[in-house]
Amino acid sequence: MKTIENLSVSGQRVLVRVDFNVPLNEDGSVANDKRILATLPTLRYLLDQGAKVILLSHLGRPKAAPEAKYSLRPVAEALALRLGQAICFCEEAIGPKADAAVQELQNGELLLLENVRFYPGEERGDESFAQALAAHGDCYVNDAFGTAHRAHASTTVVAKFFPGACAFGYVMAAEIENVNRVLQSSERPALAIVGGSKVSSKIDILQRLMDRVDHIIIGGGMSFTFIKAQGGEVGQSICELDHLQTAKDIMDLAKEKGVTLHLPSDVIAADDFAPTANTQICSIFEIPSDWQGLDAGPASRKAFIEVVKSAKTLLWNGPLGVFEMDAFAGGTREVGEAIAEATEAGLFSLVGGGDSVSAVEQFGLADRMSYISTGGGAMLEYLEGKTLPGIQAIIDFA
Ligand code: AMP
Secondary structure (H helix, E strand, O other): OEHHHHOOOOOOEEEEEEEOOOOEEEOOOOOOOOOHHHHHHHHHHHOOOOOOOEEOEEEOOOOOOOHHHHOOOHHHHHHHHHHHHOEEEEOOOOOHHHHHHHHHHOOOEEEEEEEEEHOOHHHOOOOOHHHHHHHHOEEEEOOOOOHHHOOOOOOOHHHHHHOOEEEOOHHHHHHHHHHHHHHHHHOOOOOEOOOOOOOOHHOOOOOHHHOOOOOEEEHHHHHHHHHHHHHEEOOOOOOOOHHHHHHHHHHHHHHHOOOEOOOEEEEEOOOOOOOOOOEEEEEEEEEOOOEEEEEEEEHHHHHHHHHHHHHHHEEEEEEOOOOOHHOOOHHHHHHHHHHEEEEEEEOEEEOOHHHHHEEEEEEOOOOHHHOOOOHHHHHHHHHOOOOOOHHHHHHHHO
């Protein structure tokens, strides 16, 4: 894997695609700086080497034209604070102002260009837009794992203009290395915990994991489709009736591959999808007709925790209940705590793909996991075994 350390960057203009798609507060300030912090090691390395660093990013979903609320200017301010160094911002990504800003840049200085999605060529993967971006740099670094699954101009197409002069930044390298560590599961037993609302969005991941892990815990909303497929009564619980056969196929595949599937045995059922609903603990096979399962019950939590304790490698994708409501967060929290403890005792734990990351952060457990992925959709596609265009482009042109 070619990383920034394999490029000679001193005195060079290094074009770096980062993922500064951060949530903003109403007043436009940065609400969560996790993605900014993640890129600091890459930026510090390049600046220390005396490179001229030119940053590209998107923010939000502007409609291929400038929109003040999606300007990266507040991100530039936040970045300068975190980096402890003044940085330049240009209100264009291409054009005469951007050219002038790049030209004025000195060694060891950093310039953030305006949101690449203000230009229609970005999401279209337009070659002439990519070429105009490429003109700003002598080499290209991709450190935006969160958009690696998009074949956009600044994430993928641009790489072809830097043959022999492309590399991964530290964020990308860490993401690839850590997911591969889980997918190769060299330390056994390997366990995947797959939760979330729907089985239909996790079919490819479940199938792929069958060749890579020894145990799979299926939790959260998607478990009800498996219970229904076995003839259980799931009441009003979220259930995909058009995927009962999918669930059966997954159970058959697990048998064939020798993977132990663990489903919840009991649930916290509620008479409404609301934090104030009445609740009861019941068998997941016998949920009363007007009730719905919103969290793993005590017996399920206990059983899941035992499996966690026996694992050496663990992937966690998707919550085990409606963790956004306190009343139904217990299953996700307790299993999360068990993973944190097991990690401290030597387990390699990777949390990735959207909501489980939010859950782990909400419970203050993020620092106790081995690795937390920064890329939601990109991580899911990587786990599904898809080739991510942003990664492939660097491999092709490195
Ligand atoms: P996903 O985006 O498919 O990973 O699903 C995440 C969402 O699943 C979260 O917002 C959870 O609240 C939701 N979820 C988890 N368990 C349940 C459940 N038992 N019933 C309804 N939604 C659930």
